[in-house]
Amino acid sequence: MPMRKRRTRGARLPYGTLVAAATAALLATMVAPASARPEPATPSGSTASSGTAVPSRAALSSPVASSVRESRPVHSYADAIRESVWVDTGLDGDGDGRADRVAVDIVRPREPAAAGRRIPVIMDASPYYACCGRGNESQKKTYDAAGDPVRFPLFYDNFFVPRGYAFVAVDLAGTSRSDGCDDVGGRSDVQSAKAVVDWLNGRARGYTSRTGEARARATTWSTGNVGMIGKSWDGTIANGVAATGVEGLRTIVPIGAISSWYDYFHSQGAPLYDANPSWLSAYVNSPEAQARCGAVQDRITAGTPYSGDRTAAWTERDHVRNAAKVKASVFVVHGQQDLNVRANQFGQWWDALAAHGVERKIWLSQTGHVDPFDFRRADWVRTLHRWFDHYLLGYENGIDREPVADIERAPDRWTTDRQWPPRATATTTLRPAPGTASGPGVLGRAPAAPGSTATFTDDPGLGELDWAARIDSATPEKAGFVTRPLSRDLRISGSSKVTVTATPTTATAHLSAVLVDLGPDTIRDYAAAGEGITTLADRTCWGASTPGDSACFKETEARTADVGYTVVSRGWADLGTWADAREERPLTPGRAYTMTLDLAATDHVVPAGHRLALIVGGTDRDLLDPPSTLPTLTLDLARTRAALPLVGGAEAFVRATTGPYPVLPSPVTAAPSLGDAPPPAGVTGPRLPGFGAAR
Secondary structure, three states, X not given: OOOOOOOOHHHOOOHHHHHHHHHHHXXXXXXXXXXXXXXXXXXXXXXXXXXXEEOOHHHHHOXXXXXXXXXXXXXXXXXXXXXXXXXXXXXXXXOOOOOOEEEEEEEEOHHHHHOOOOEEEEEEEEOOOOOOOEOOOOEOXXXXXXXXXXXXXXXXXXXXXXXXXXXXXXXXXXXXXXXXXXXXXXXHHHHHHHHHHHHHOOOOOEEOOOOOOOEEOOOOOEEEXXXXXXXXXXHHHHHHHHOOOOOOEEEEEEEXXXXXXXXXXXXXXXXXXXXXXXXXXXXXXXXXXXXXOHHHHHHHHHHOOOOOOOOHHHHHOEOHHHHXXXXXXXXXXXXXXXXXXXXHHHHHHHHHHHHOOOOEEEEEXXXXXXXXXXXXXXXXXXXXXXXXXXXXXXXXXXXXHOOOEEEEEEOOEEEEEOOOOOOOEEEXXXXXXXXXXXXXXXXXOOOOOOOOEEEEEOOOOOOHHHXXXXXXXXXXXXXXXXXXXXXXXXEEEEOOEEEEEEEEOOOOOEEEEEEEEEEEEEEEOOOOOOOOEEEEEEEEEOOOOEOOEOOEEEEEEEOEEEEEEEEEEEEEEEHHHOOOXXXXXXXXXXXXXXXXXXXXXXXXXXXXXXXXXXXXXOOOOOOOOOOOOOOEEEEEHHHOEEEEEEEOXXXXXXXXXXXXXXXXXXXXXXXXXXXXXXXXXXXXXXXXOOOOOOO
């Protein structure tokens, strides 16, 4: 498919105009009287049983357009059925001799039930409904005096239930009102949600209470077509359930989600912050589960060593390896500057899904760990509505034929691509070489002369922002290499790799490699509170409300920062895994080792006039834990290289590094401050946040 060209500024409508138009159109649909919104007709290719319209597999994949293109809000949200069911997972995670049951809170329109018609399900399985809350406003579930659900967090229920969907909110094992113990991405986590998909398809047992034997059946009202959605841990569960290949799961929408738990806590053997998942189990387990789940947490600790060695426990929590089993379509959303669930998580998942022909769509923002409802609200609701209509109701609305990728290029400015990465993308090898004694090295196509070296000493007090701020000075904590100013834009699209040959002076060493866009820009301030958004006081409403469950949420706007450089991709590794990615080995001081660092996926345009930098250092402060010893490392530049996915390949790089280039305003020349004080505005980047659970 041809790549859709990026629109020029002169041809683009102001973003505010586009949002206003989209919002007006959506609100017009939402406030239209029910009499103007007839019940959607049965999709083409459906089969009926007992008066129940159920899209068949043929209907869900048929190229024949349906006369119905959009579900409408024709059902009463106030009169919707609200109930709780406990589903048997078939596991006994807490060892009490009884199969664990997970709590499933359901809200579904009453009218289809009364008519004997079945409906599809949107499901969000989460560990956070009781402990911490969901969304920008940290909403928790609430219940009435009888224990029936009153408030469902987020807008999914308010918006989709009137349109003929059920919304199901699942408490993972060990959390809230569920039995068992949370095992942080392991078998119990995944089975908690998979069992509910099975129950919705008549393959698992559900009960009307946590301990009783009265059965609850979903097949009287559920078509069995399920779409899973969720941000962070919730989206990770969606990935995990899809990787089981469970029947009935038609689509997943993972937002800022993990695809491999090992890579959440480690990077190629190097530990990332508090690198053991057992504390997360304690964090989300209910008070009752905390009292009974100590043995489970001990097993997690024993199975996931801080050393970074790959174990069976990590393999169990790796969904990428099972991408071949995925039958659902996948709509990935991720912040390219997410320093909690880092961008390598979506990159490796996307590539594995592509290798197995899974139908996919992707949105990449400039934010950190932020839901698209809070950075592109009107477009998100409209797109998600069409996505679920297509994959759960079988409506041929064309969303599967639209551009695959939406990329945020600047705050609130988006472009699209028919394919991602674009078809013209080609891996291009760039090589570092020595520069002047007082400045950075050179990054280009020509290899360094044999014997060329660069040396740095690990300094855990400094990190990528310090390195980038000091790129034009020869400083002891990093080795930096830069291109000349570019004569035209250069686009990086996909996952990069940096191969180094390094000689350490100690028995342990960590490596960091980062790509940096050197030049002034205005970006989303991903490291500030809000991670690229500011929450406003005003609210907008997205669906129907009840006194206990409002559809109105606080608006947001982009929080921006003027910067002199932008880190666009990063990777870290323990040099001790040079020979075996599964196990760290002691290094021999004075011996040269070669290994390849995997950098996170990105899609970034380095503008004309800017420079592209490759920086290699040791510990990346606030992102990577230091090794037990702090080595000096010498890079053999003739055996060091970067493989970058450039749109246009090597020819694009050559064109961008030849010919005249625009002269940009000179940045502030004061030296950046070290320690906790920020550098001057002309050289500063965004601040790095502290990190916690994958929320």
